[in-house]
Structure formats: C-alpha cells, structure tokens
Amino acid sequence: MGRPAERDAPSGRVPPWTGSHRDLRRLRRACRWQRRVATFAALGYFAVFLALTVEAPSVMTRLAPGGLPTGLLLALVQLPVTWLAVLLYEYTARRFVDPLARRVHRRPDPVPHEEPRS
Template identity: 95%
Template sequence: MSTDSSDLYPARHRPGRHASPAATPQWATPQEQTHLPHRTRPLSGSHRDLRRLRRACRWQRRVATFAALGYFAVFLTLTVEAPSVMTRLAPGGLPTGLLLALVQLPVTWLAVLLYEYTARRYVDPLARRVHRRPDPVPHEEPRS
C-alpha cells in the first residue's frame, strides 16, 4: 500500500508563474516603466471630511474611555497598594474604599455625558457634512 497522495491531488496551473525566464511570454515582460504621478491628500473634499470625522470619533472614544477606566484603575491601584487608606473612615462614617467604589457609578455616568456632549458638539456636525455631500462615484445598478 502506497502513502503517496500526489495522484489524488494533481498539480494546478498557477498563472503568472513560469518555469524559466526563457518561457516567459513577450507580453509579460515589462517594455517600459511608466511612473504614475504621486497622489497627495486633497486639502478639501469628502476624504478630508471623513478623516476629520474619524479623528473626532477616535478622540471622543479615547477621552470617555480614559475617564471611566482611569478612575477604575486608580481605585484598583489604591486597593492593592494602599489598603490602609481604603479602610480609613471617610466623612459620613463610610470606609474610603466603599465611598470610592460608590463614586464609580457617577464617574461612569459623567463619562457617558462627556461622550454625548462631544458627539453633539464635534462629531455630529462632521457626520452631517459628510452625509450632505453628493456621492462622487455613482452607485452601480445591481446585475441580474
């Protein structure tokens, strides 16, 4: 019994791969190199607006994330590194750790409100501007 499976999977033709340079067809060899002009970013237009929209969305996500996660990281760091601070009584008779844990909810809501504010102030106007622009490439009709 043979373990050779090459008969089961015959070699497939791969276009563009030739055995030797002599076997390369004439049309496949480059005759002359044409250099395309270097494209620069347009100073205005839909691409610029889309870049600004992406940048505003990234900034918005980062600020809101760092606000919520930053406070949580500070809380965890204090819990691990300074447990004596966390067990000390805060004004009102609660331990400081419990008070800081309860403050996490308002901090999270503040991060959500900050996210909403920056969305209305910076991102939504950019999105409306991009949405109002006419599409430079007409949509193709679906092929039947």
C-alpha cells in the first residue's frame, strides 16, 4: 500500500507535490532563504549605521576605544560585516542549497526527449 499521494494520483502520473517538483520547490525556497539572510545581514548593518548617523549624531562623534570617532569605527566595520555576509552565503549554499541542486540534477528526466524530425 503506497502513500496517500500515490494512491490518489491518476494512473501513470506523479502528483505535483511529490518527486522532482517537490525537490525543485525546496531548492527555490532554499535559494530565496539564502539570499534574504545574506542581504539582510549586510543591508541591515548599513541601515543601522545610516539611522545612527541621522538620528544620533552625538553618538557617532563620540570617541570609541582606540581614539577613533564611533561613526568612523562603525563605517570601517562595514567591510568585515559584508565579508561575513558573503561567508554566510557561501556556507548556506554548501550546507543547504548544493545538496538539493545535486539531488535535482541526478534525478532522471520524467519526460523523454523526442528526436528532432527531419
């Protein structure tokens, strides 16, 4: 006795919520999640920096440990934050997206290709 999805499917067809369609949906979802996390990490820090610059200029001009103004220190930290976002993107790609892509790539094509007509 098969799974409910297999029993309810018309004969000879796989329901769209199983098989390669399911894998493709999971791959698209993983790619979207990956882009959002990396984007929000980099842009979120930049937005906080801009908000502090506009809303709290006294905080940004105050000296931080080391003698640099806080605003300059936060501006210099943007480069490592961007690199961390890139590293996060790479890590999530290797951990979550690449295995899904390999699974979709290995799956045989459900529709055989027709030979071109002469």
